[in-house]
Amino acid sequence: MAVKVRIPTPLQRLTQGKEEVDGVSGTIMELVTDLDKRFPGIGERISEGGKVRRFVNIYVNEEDIRFLKAEDTIVKDGDEVSIVPAIAGGARQ
Amino acid sequence: MGYVSGLKCRECGREYPVDPIYVCEFCFGPLEVVYDYKKIKRVLTRKNIEKRENNLWRYKELLPIDGEPQVGLNSGFTPLIKADNLAGELGIKELYIKDDTVAHPTLSFKDRVVAVALTKAKEFGFDTVACASTGNLAHSVSAHGAKAGFKRFVFIPATLEPSKIVASLVYEPNLIAVDGNYDEVNRLCSEIANKYKWAFVNINIRPFYAEGSKTQGFEIIEQLGWKAPDNVVVPCASGSLLTKVWKSFKEFKKIGILKKLDTKVFAAQATGCSPISLAIKQGTDVIRPVKPNTVAKSLAIGNPADGFYAIQAVKESRGYGEDVSDEEIIEGIKMLARAEGIFAETAGGVTLACTKRLIETGKIGRDETTVICITGNGLKTQEALDGHTAAPHYIKPNLASFEEVLKKIGGK
Numbered sequence: 001m002a003v004k005v006r007i008p009t010p011l012q013r014l015t016q017g018k019e020e021v022d023g024v025s026g027t028i029m030e031l032v033t034d035l036d037k038r039f040p041g042i043g044e045r046i047s048e049g050g051k052v053r054r055f056v057n058i059y060v061n062e063e064d065i066r067f068l069k070a071e072d073t074i075v076k077d078g079d080e081v082s083i084v085p086a087i088a089g090g091a092r093q
Numbered sequence: 094m095g096y097v098s099g100l101k102c103r104e105c106g107r108e109y110p111v112d113p114i115y116v117c118e119f120c121f122g123p124l125e126v127v128y129d130y131k132k133i134k135r136v137l138t139r140k141n142i143e144k145r146e147n148n149l150w151r152y153k154e155l156l157p158i159d160g161e162p163q164v165g166l167n168s169g170f171t172p173l174i175k176a177d178n179l180a181g182e183l184g185i186k187e188l189y190i191k192d193d194t195v196a197h198p199t200l201s202f203k204d205r206v207v208a209v210a211l212t213k214a215k216e217f218g219f220d221t222v223a224c225a226s227t228g229n230l231a232h233s234v235s236a237h238g239a240k241a242g243f244k245r246f247v248f249i250p251a252t253l254e255p256s257k258i259v260a261s262l263v264y265e266p267n268l269i270a271v272d273g274n275y276d277e278v279n280r281l282c283s284e285i286a287n288k289y290k291w292a293f294v295n296i297n298i299r300p301f302y303a304e305g306s307k308t309q310g311f312e313i314i315e316q317l318g319w320k321a322p323d324n325v326v327v328p329c330a331s332g333s334l335l336t337k338v339w340k341s342f343k344e345f346k347k348i349g350i351l352k353k354l355d356t357k358v359f360a361a362q363a364t365g366c367s368p369i370s371l372a373i374k375q376g377t378d379v380i381r382p383v384k385p386n387t388v389a390k391s392l393a394i395g396n397p398a399d400g401f402y403a404i405q406a407v408k409e410s411r412g413y414g415e416d417v418s419d420e421e422i423i424e425g426i427k428m429l430a431r432a433e434g435i436f437a438e439t440a441g442g443v444t445l446a447c448t449k450r451l452i453e454t455g456k457i458g459r460d461e462t463t464v465i466c467i468t469g470n471g472l473k474t475q476e477a478l479d480g481h482t483a484a485p486h487y488i489k490p491n492l493a494s495f496e497e498v499l500k501k502i503g504g505k
Contacts, residue, residue, distance in 0.1 A: 010118070045119065054104060054401060055121040066381060085121040086398075 003031060003075050006082040014042045025076045028058060028065060046083060047071075055086040095159035096133050100124040100300055103402070111157075113217050113297040123398070124300045126157040134348040139319055142350075149205055149308040155344055156209055156308070157301045163215045164241045165208020167197045169308050173316035173464070178432040179445075183452055187462040189322070190429075191313055193469065194437055198236045199260075200470035201229040201438070202309060202334065207237045207294060209305035214292035220244055221291040225282040227275055228257050228391055229469055234294060235264035246291065248278050254476060275393075303399075306334045310341025313464050314351060321351055323461035324412070326359045326448045328440045328468060329369045330392040332403030335360055338466070339406035357412040359456070360403055361447035363387035363439075364416040369400045373407055373414030380404075388419040388477050389439040391469060413456045421446040423481050426471060436471035444468075 002022035007015050015021055024034045029050060036043030046056050051071060058065045059082040065073045075081055100109040104122025115124055137154045145151035149169025150162040172192045180188035193202040207230070214222050223246040224234045231247045238245040245266035249258070250273060261268055271278045286293040294302045314321055321342055327335040339358050345351040362370040365387030368380050380400040385393035397403070407414060417425070425442035428449075429435050437445075444465050451457040471478075486502070488494040 010121075048105075048120075053120050053122070055116075055123070064382070066379060070379075085116075 001077045003077060004080045005031070005035065006080070008083055008085055010085065011042060011045055011083065014039045014045070023075070023081060025079075026074065027071065028052070028060075028073050028075065028081075029071045031075055031081065057084045057086050058082070059084065095157070096129050096154050097157050097159070098127045098129050101127045111159075113219075113292065115297050115299045126300055126304055128155065128157075128344075130344070130347055137348060137350070139315075139350055142315065149208060149305070149312075152308055152311045155311070155341075155348075157304050158209070158212050159216055162208075162212055164211040164237050165197075165204060168204045168208045168237075169196070170312060171196055173313060174433065174435075176433050179429070182428065182432055183449055185452055185457070185459045185461070185463065189313075189317070189462070189464045190433060190435065191309060191464055191466045192435060193309065194435055194441070194467055194471065198240075199229070199232040200473065201233065202306065202466075202468040203229045203233040204237070205308050206302045206305035207233040210292070210294040210298045210302035211237050211241050211243065213298055213301040214243070214294075215241070217292065219290070219292040221246065221289075223247065223282070223285070223291045223293045224295055225249075225275070225278045225293075226295075227253060228260075228473065230295065231257075231261045231266075231268075232264075232473075235261045235266040235268075238266065239264040248282055248285075250275050250278050256475070257473065260473065276395075303333050303337060306337035307341035307344070309334070309466060310338040311345065313338075314342065314345055317462075317464075319350065321345075321354050321356045322464040323355070324357050324359060324451075324457050324463040326361055326444055326451065326457075326463065326465045328392055328444045328466065329360045329362050329400075329403055329414075330394045330397065330440075332360075332369055332397045332399035332401075334466070334468070336399050336402045336406050339410060356410055357457075358406050358410040359412045359447070359451055360407055360414040361444045362414070362416040363389040363392055363422060363443050364418050365389075366393045366395060367414075367416035368395065369397055369403050370414030370416040372400070372404055378404055387422075389422055389443050390474070391438060391440050392443060413451065415447040415450050415454075415456075417443060417446040417450060421449075423478065425449070426478065427481070429467070430471070435467065437467045438469040438471050438474045439477050440469055441467040441471070 005021050005023040023031045102117035102122045103125050105120045133154045142151050147170040174190045176188045176190045196204040221244040222238050224230050225248045247266045248269045251270040286296045292298050346354040360369050366385035368383050382396035385395045422442035425446035486498045
């Protein structure tokens with residue numbers, strides 16, 4: 001069992017159209033770094049200089065990581081991570 | 094030809110052509126209009142501005158249109174009132190009220206942004222305009238859109254107060270009352286904006302629409318005799334107005350209209366919805382979204398889109414943020430009416446009450462010049478004062494009955 005990562009529509013081009021991909025456990029930034037290895041280019045769309053971009057929201061099990069430990073939030077196998085552009089108003093894609 | 098060279102992402106700097114788009118495809122940051130300031134500097138001078146009509150289009154080179162203004166030809170240029178009574182009550186030397194309670198045609202600063210948005214919508218060739226709103230914006234889109242001959246779709250939460258619904262309906266837009274709260278209405282509108290080719294003023298027209306707020310700042314400078322104030326206090330919902338007022342001051346400096354700019358910008362919020370002022374007080378750039386709970390409904394945005402930029406404007410100008418309780422907001426409304434004869438909506442109460450606090454805590458100096466932005470009319474939110482005003486004196490239709498009351502009042 002891995003971490004489930006939901007990919008928003010504008011980034012699905014980079015995941016060959018997949019809405020959901022597997023991620024590795026660890027911090028959010030470790031998860032993003034790993035995603036970028038498998039889906040080149042996705043890292044810079046989500047983050048810049050080790051920080052999640054200001055207009056990208058990340059939720060772990062429905063909770064905004066800004067209310068957890070931000071980029072240092074730990075995700076483990078079985079957790080669900082959603083990446084949501086802020087312009088969607090927090091709605092699920 | 095206009096003076097706009099394109100759109101640019103505020104976050105990553107990627108450039109885009111002038112289109113009804115609002116978000117960067119790469120990093121999802123908001124897009125902003127880019128002007129050719131060198132060209133503007135040559136035409137937009139104090140002298141030229143002073144020769145023009147008294148409306149917001151007197152600064153048209155710094156607004157994002159290509160042709161001539163088409164909507165809101167009577168909007169803007171509201172009074173800047175020297176508020177000596179209020180200054181006395183607050184114990185400061187010089188206070189001015191930028192009074193958008195008398196904005197044309199719907200009595201709030203939204204008449205500025207909608208004038209610009211609908212002119213741009215005409216240029217883009219749209220025949221339908223739309224918005225999601227709980228009040229002021231709905232009224233302005235309904236009214237300006239009627240005059241300009243647009244089909245209009247206005248989306249509101251179904252639970253809105255009847256008086257606010259009537260104030261839109263009278264202009265006969267298609268008023269869509271959604272069974273959901275404001276956030277849900279907004280989300281739905283994002284989906285509709287993707288599917289239908291309409292000009293949603295606060296979605297796909299947002300980069301242009303938001304620029305209209307700058308006119309409030311331009312007018313303050315001009316009406317102060319081409320000077321910037323020491324302090325300006327601006328109410329914050331999304332944070333856009335504050336960001337644009339600061340931008341307007343900087344633009345006037347950039348094109349040489351202002352010789353000196355040393356203004357501090359202050360953000361005013363209700364404590365029941367204060368993500369921006371809280372972040373400023375805590376010294377962080379991170380906005381923590383909140384669930385709003387305040388009488389100041391027109392400011393109740395829990396996840397403010399321009400919050401980050403509002404914080405930057407406050408920091409850059411060495412201002413501060415303040416927030417006040419519902420009781421202070423009501424008292425602020427009453428104080429403004431009592432002292433200056435101006436009836437503002439709840440946001441005005443927020444601005445005045447925050448100003449009072451900022452003076453008391455020394456953030457605003459007593460010998461300085463301060464301008465407060467009063468953005469909407471109190472007749473729209475009368476229910477906020479239920480139980481907070483005195484009762485009338487009821488009498489019989491005869492002189493004796495009147496004089497009995499007069500004695501009680503202490504008139505004679």
